Amino acid sequence: MPTLPSIMADLKKKRTAQTRKTYSRHGMDPDRVLGVSIADLKVIAKSIKGQQALAQELYATGTMEAMYLACLVADGAKLSRKELKAWADAAAGLQTISEYSIPWVTASGKEKIPKRRSFDCAGRKRPHPASLSDTLLKNFELSG
Numbered sequence: 001m002p003t004l005p006s007i008m009a010d011l012k013k014k015r016t017a018q019t020r021k022t023y024s025r026h027g028m029d030p031d032r033v034l035g036v037s038i039a040d041l042k043v044i045a046k047s048i049k050g051q052q053a054l055a056q057e058l059y060a061t062g063t064m065e066a067m068y069l070a071c072l073v074a075d076g077a078k079l080s081r082k083e084l085k086a087w088a089d090a091a092a093g094l095q096t097i098s099e100y101s102i103p104w105v106t107a108s109g110k111e112k113i114p115k116r117r118s119f120d121c122a123g124r125k126r127p128h129p130a131s132l133s134d135t136l137l138k139n140f141e142l143s144g
Contacts, residue, residue: 007044014036034064076107087102
């Protein structure tokens with residue numbers, strides 16, 4: 001069974017300077033990025049799926065790739081509002097985590113986010129929601 005040290009060692013083996021440079025160019029805090037590709041992270045996530053305690057440990061490292069893995073593995077329904085808020089706060093400076101992964105975890109196990117549609121049933125154009133984050137904030141209050 002994979003452990004935090006074994007996963008972190010695997011991440012360090014898979015990192016590349018080019019991926020790290022790409023993440024930094026996209027605004028991620030370079031001190032919190034190893035440089036592991038998302039494709040490699042998804043392969044690792046399959047091997048640890050359903051391990052909630054490990055997801056919590058991974059997220060606590062503060063490393064973007066470990067946090068991303070945690071978000072892929074974690075069941076948002078098993079996280080309290082306080083934990084979700086802490087995860088959201090810890091994601092500052094890591095756009096991939098704060099803008100995509102945290103909303104995904106928040107929505108998992110909860111009501112589904114409506115799909116964006118361009119037209120209603122009568123063929124009239126419908127406005128798109130401003131963003132996924134706005135939709136989530138309306139449905140899930142993370143404060144308190």
